[in-house]
Amino acid sequence: MIVAIDGPSGTGKSSTSRAVASRLGLSYLDTGAQYRAITWWMLANGVDVDDAAAVADQAGKPAIVSGTDPAAPAITVDGVDASGPIRTQEVTAAVSAVSAVPEVRTRMVEIQRACAAAAPAGIVVEGRDIGTTVLPDATVKIYLTASAEVRAARRSGELKGAQSVADTQAALVRRDAADSGRKTSPLAKADDAVEVDTSELTLDQVVEQVVALVGEKRAAR
C-alpha cells in the first residue's frame, strides 16, 4: 500500500499524512523535510544556494536519513538531528532554489524510493512530485489544495506572529510559483490523483476522505 500525498505548502499534507499513516499502521515519509535538510547543509557549509552548479557539485556530500514512524518524525544530516533547524525562515526561503537542481532531486528520489521499498506494511509519502515522478505506481494518489488566504493563516498561526499573515502569504505564493515553474519534476497533480480542497474542511474530515479512498482501493483488489 503506497499512498502519495502532494500539494502546495499549508494544504495539510504533513498533518494528514501522519494521521492516515497512524490510523492504517503504515510508515510515513516527509520528502519536504529532506529537501529542507539538504538546503540547511548547503547554507551551513557556505554554498551559494543561487549557484546551481555549486549546489550540484556538493549534492552528494550530506548523508540524509529520515525516520518513518508517523508518531515521531525524525531527520538527521550526517548523524545530527536536523528537525529544528530545517524549519527556520532562512531554510524556507532557500529551499525552492536548492530543490530545483536536478542533481539534488536525483539523490533525494533515490533515498525516497529506497524508503518506500523498505516499509513493511506500506507507506504514506508526502511531497510535490510523489504521484508524478517518485512513485507513479502508488496505490492511492491525493492532491491537496486550499486557498492562499487559508494556507497563509494556517502557517502564520504556526509562526506565532514572527511574520505577518500578508508576508507569509507572499512568501507562500512565491514558493508555489518557483516549485510549479521549475523544469525538473515540478509541483503538479498526477492525472490519476484525487484532488481534495481542504479550505473548508477540518483535519479530521480530510483524514476520513483519504482513509475512505484507501479502503475503496483495498476492497477493489
Ligand SMILES: Nc1ncnc2c1ncn2[C@@H]1O[C@H](COP(=O)(O)OP(=O)(O)O)[C@@H](O)[C@H]1O
Ligand atoms: N484541514 C485543516 N484545517 C485547519 N488547519 C489545518 C488543516 N490541515 C492542516 N492544518 C494546520 O495547518 C498547518 C499546515 O499544515 P501542514 O500539515 O503542515 O501542511 P503542509 O504539510 O501541506 O505544509 C498546521 O498548523 C496544521 O495543523
Ligand SMILES: Nc1ccn([C@@H]2O[C@H](COP(=O)(O)OP(=O)(O)O)[C@@H](O)[C@H]2O)c(=O)n1
Ligand atoms: N517532493 C518534494 C517535496 C518538497 N520539495 C521542496 O521542498 C520545499 C519544502 O517542502 P515542505 O513540504 O517542507 O514545505 P511546507 O509545506 O512545509 O511549507 C518545497 O517548497 C519544495 O521546494 C520538492 O521540491 N519536492
